[in-house]
Amino acid sequence: MRMPGRVVALATVAVIGAAGAMSGIAVESHATKDMTIVAEFEDASPVLVGNEVKVDGVAVGEVADTRVADGHADVLLSLEPSALPVYRDATVRLRPVSLLGERYIDLDRGTPGSEQLADGDTVPLPQTSVNVDLDEILNTVDDPTGESLAFLVTTLGEGLRDNGGNVDAALTALAPALRDTQSLTSVLKDQNVLLGNMVDNVQPVAGALAADDGKSLDTLVASADRLLAASAAQQEQFDKTLEQLPGALRSARSALGELAGTANEATPTLRAVRPVTEDLSTISDELNTFADSLDPALANAQPVLEKAQKLLDEAAPVASDLKGASPDLREASASARPIADNLTGNLDNVLDFIRYWALTTNGHDGLSHYFRVNLLVNPDSVTGLAPADLPVPDLLPGPAPVNGEPPGAGPAPQPEPEPGGTLLQPPTTEPQPAGPEATGLTPEQEHGMVDYLLGGGR
Structure with a gap:
């Protein structure tokens, strides 16, 4: 080989x-002195004081001490400034240097940007581990x-x-x-935590799909196939719909623009209505109270309604008769309207006429009632009553004699009427001589005077 x-x-x-x-x-620290941190291990028996601490294979410190605390081992790591900073999520692993059994501490400083460890801080037990020795592997x-x-x-x-x-x-x-x-x-x-959550969320779905030997998954796949087939068959309609989509989006954009303008205009109104809306709760409570008070009245209204129905039934014939006579009433009311309008416009004069007529005719003496007239006389009124061919006496005496006669000579002056009296004298039982009446006027003059006062023809 x-x-x-x-x-x-x-x-x-x-x-x-x-x-x-x-x-x-590559990232250097600006620290200027050593720092000691504590790493917690379940078992640190292979660790000796003086073992190296390495970061990515480079020695950056040593083991300063080991001790037992609360069922685990604390290993004190003395770190040089070049190993700093060490972050809160740092991990520590006990690894072998060679097959002879010597160990060293492998330090992963953690994620830059997270919280940094201070002198004396602890790397907790979940962030430490021990490498498996070769003899343990061979034994298995x-x-x-x-x-x-x-x-x-x-x-x-x-x-x-x-x-x-x-x-x-x-x-x-x-x-x-x-x-x-x-x-x-x-x-x-x-993203380990996020991945764990994703796996936890996917596991129930996967379990549900894998149930019944995958029948649920087969059903889902078959449904997806039918959906895709139907979508393929409607591809032309989808294309036409997509072609119309830009126009619809433009219309929607325009509508949204108008809606924004309407919203801007409605904002002051809504702001003005807000005080009223704040009182709606109180108004609703008052309406509920009113409704509660109205319930007994409505419960007792049935007899009143029945009585009203009976009255309406009895009034129906009268209403029918009035309906038949309504044309004549309409014509009569139309004819009476001018009279009513004139009376309304001259109501004061009408009332004065009635009052004065009553005052004129309510007087009476031992014989009978008499007619009372209030008359204001002046020379023009007297001359207006006399015929044109009758000489008018001088009713007002002059200051100087006329034609050598003493003042006051001439026809006797007529008596003046008393206030509230009349020029007409009460009748006497003695016969009067022919000629002028008791008023001093001839019958023609009296007739003319009455016509003048009462509105007759002259």
């Missing part, structure tokens, strides 16, 4: 590991397993014979993929 191919492969792997180790400590390998492993190694060696160059090319080609895989594993590590 030729060994150069294997040596080259191992050398390539070592170079890749060294490059990864050097890139892992029995004779059949050993034979199978030997056969696997022999077959693998036969396959790599004379293929060293191909292995080198494959490793070179795999280097970018390994870096990408390392990035992917880092991302998956960060």
Whole structure:
């Protein structure tokens, strides 16, 4: 068996590991002194004080002390400034240096950007682990397993014979993929909780689909096939619908624009209505109280409604008769409307006439009622009552004598009426001489005066 191919492969792997180790400590710390952190292990029996602490294969400190506390082992790690900072999610793994049993502490400083550990902080037990020793592996390998492993190694060696160059090319080609895989594993590590939740959520679905020997999954697949077949049959309609979709989207955009304008205009109104809406609860409570108070009245309204129905039934014949007479009533009311309008416009005059007529006719003496007239007399009124061919006496005495007669000479003045009295004298039992009446006027003059006062013809 030729060994150069294997040596080259191992050398390539070592170079890749060294490059990864050097890139892992590219971030330098600005710390200036050592720092001690505590790593909790379930079993730290192979660890000795002075064992190295490495980050990506580079020694950055040593084990300062070990002690037992609360059922686990505390390992104190003294770290150089180049190993800092160490973050809260850092992990610590106990690994073998060689097959001779010597150990070292492999420190993963955690995710940059997270909280940093301070001097004396602890890496908890879930973030520490111990590498499995070779003797433990060999103890689990029995004779059949050993034979199978030997056969696997022999077959693998036969396959790599004379293929060293191909292995080198494959490793070179795999280097970018390994870096990408390392990035992917880092991302998956960060999303470990999310992946766990996704698996937990997918598991019930997968279990339900796997039930009944996969019959549910078969039914789902058959339904999907029918759906795809129906979609393929309606492809032309789908295409037409998609062609109309841009126009519909434009219309929807325009409608949304108008809706936005309407919303902007409605905002002041809604803001003004807000005080009213805040009182709606109080109004609703008051309406409920009113409804509760109205219930007894509505419950007692049935007898009233029955009585009202009886009254309406009795009023039906009267309404029918009034309906028959309504044309005549309409015509009569139309004829009476002008009279009512005139009375309404001259209501004060009508009331005055009634009042004065009552005052005129309510007086009486020992014989009978008499007619009372309030008359204001002036010369024009007297001359207006006298005929044109009758000389009018001078009722008003002048200040100087006329034709040598003393003042006051001439016809005797007529007596003035008393206030509220009348010019008509009460009748006497003695016969009156022919000629002028008791008023001092002839019958023609009295008739003219009455016509003048009462509105008769002259």
